[in-house]
Amino acid sequence: MDVRIDIARTEDFPAILAVQKKAFLPYSAKGIETSIWTEETLDELTRDAREKTILVAKVPDGRVAGAVRFAPVEGVVFVRKICVDPEYKRLGVGRALLLSVEKYAPSDAHKISLCTLLLTHENIPFFLRLGYRPETVFPDHYHHIDLLCFGKYPFRSPRSTNLP
Numbered sequence: 286m287d288v289r290i291d292i293a294r295t296e297d298f299p300a301i302l303a304v305q306k307k308a309f310l311p312y313s314a315k316g317i318e319t320s321i322w323t324e325e326t327l328d329e330l331t332r333d334a335r336e337k338t339i340l341v342a343k344v345p346d347g348r349v350a351g352a353v354r355f356a357p358v359e360g361v362v363f364v365r366k367i368c369v370d371p372e373y374k375r376l377g378v379g380r381a382l383l384l385s386v387e388k389y390a391p392s393d394a395h396k397i398s399l400c401t402l403l404l405t406h407e408n409i410p411f412f413l414r415l416g417y418r419p420e421t422v423f424p425d426h427y428h429h430i431d432l433l434c435f436g437k438y439p440f441r442s443p444r445s446t447n448l449p
């Protein structure tokens with residue numbers, strides 16, 4: 286599907302929150318606490334945007350189809366809150382967003398790290414298809430959630446190795 290990825294501007298934030306809410310709300314039916322995604326306020330997102338880059342996916346009519354946030358720490362790019370509007374699921378929007386993280390990541394990054402809810406297995410094939418590999422489980426992590434975490438090393442080159 287034709288989708289454009291850009292760095293989000295403040296005027297995109299309300300639509301991003303709406304998409305995020307739509308994307309994560311179905312998990313509440315499975316007994317998963319979803320308020321960190323479904324009840325995030327504009328103020329909270331605006332504060333988060335000071336620390337992270339937020340990418341937004343738009344379809345040709347300008348509607349927001351998805352978003353993702355990331356922040357580099359010492360060469361590791363931490364990805365958070367990827368979401369695609371359920372209306373646009375399985376059309377390549379999530380792929381375009383995650384590949385764009387690699388494009389926008391700082392040139393000295395060596396790894397991308399992301400986590401998904403341990404309680405739901407449905408995102409695992411998505412991350413595997415994008416070249417991520419499972420690395421660890423973090424019990425009782427952000428907001429007391431158990432997480433399955435993945436890593437990808439798309440920038441690996443001789444400069445990034447500490448091997449003897």
Ligand SMILES: CC(C)(COP(=O)(O)OP(=O)(O)OC[C@H]1O[C@@H](n2cnc3c(N)ncnc32)[C@H](O)[C@@H]1OP(=O)(O)O)[C@@H](O)C(=O)NCCC(=O)NCCS
Nearest residue numbers: 308367368369374375376377378379380401407410411414
């Ligand atoms: C996870 C999510 C971002 C995926 O976005 P998407 O736009 O539907 O994914 P894409 O269409 O880009 O899929 C990319 C590839 O993953 C595969 N894939 C995506 N979701 C899949 C699923 N549930 N099961 C199996 N394969 C899946 C696609 O078939 C595609 O495979 P391909 O390489 O053969 O083309 C989206 O489903 C979503 O927003 N979910 C709700 C929020 C959420 O759980 N976010 C993740 C929190 S960590």
